Amino acid sequence: MTDKPRVGVAIPKMTFARVDGSSRAIGSPTERWTMLFVYRGKHCPRCKRYLNKLDAALADWTAKMDVIVVSADTLEKAQADLAEFGWSFDLCYGLTEDQMRSLGLYVSDPLSEAETTDRFAEPGTFAIQPDGTLMLVDISNGPASRPDLEELLDGMIFNIDNNRPVRGTA
Template sequence: MPLTLRSGERFPRMTFQKVGGGQLLVGEPSGNWTLLVVYRGRHCGRCKKYLNGLEKMRQDWERAGFDIVVVSADTQEKAQADIAEFGWSFNICYGLVVEQMKLLGLYVSEPLSEAETDRVFAEPGVFCITPEGNAQIVSVSNGPAARPELAELLDGMIFTIENNRPPRGTWIE
């Protein structure tokens, strides 16, 4: 799969529908860093565990200067059901489309059965976006069991910010 998004490059401008109304825009300059987490959807138990961990660390990420945006290909109803069940207080978005998945270089899967979900969905992705709108961290996985550990990622990002470190891994042949 060819990588579309590379660290150090301009993050693609994307608009996501937010649960509760409105839209969120990523990839534009802002006053904060952005942590963008793409999750597989309501059907994924590992995603819920990961996002529950993010909820516990939400204030730490915000104190470090990050806005948190979480998105999946789920419907609004499924995303609302997750919020109701788990009490997540970060920004949850829905309706991620295949074109956006491709721009982010995400792996895309078809459901194994109707019991799993009723649409194609993105495998996990975690992105740290600079206040200028550039990709600092690009982490994609082809399955639910491989994602960056959130405490380690936050520690590394605090170091990066405090020491004005450039994006790494900018060269791919």
């Protein structure tokens, strides 16, 4: 793993391919806040439960910010998940190992080919301010630890509405 991401500074510029053929970018100024969720991939049932909860509350999230979800999966795996679950968020694929490391994510090797065949990122959540700077980071080294979506949304709404400063910079 590389160094942890620094809040209060610009997140590295990256572009992610979406399953619909378009792309989403981070690291440059935008009109809105962006919440980036990195998930392990198609092989992870815990990710599916988490993303289903995110999708169920997506209207509440997108009322305040853009939502991007990405994994290292191939287009075919991401399309299969989208077909199975019908998610409405911007589903992206093809996260590279260099991008994983730039985000400070833990990177895992598959335990077997039954799990998956390539390295993948462990979960991460990043709140990005409209100026492209990182405001909040939550990184896990395994699938069992992720931020509570209801609490995270409530906290992000509070931060956005009250123009709260970046914390944890010391």
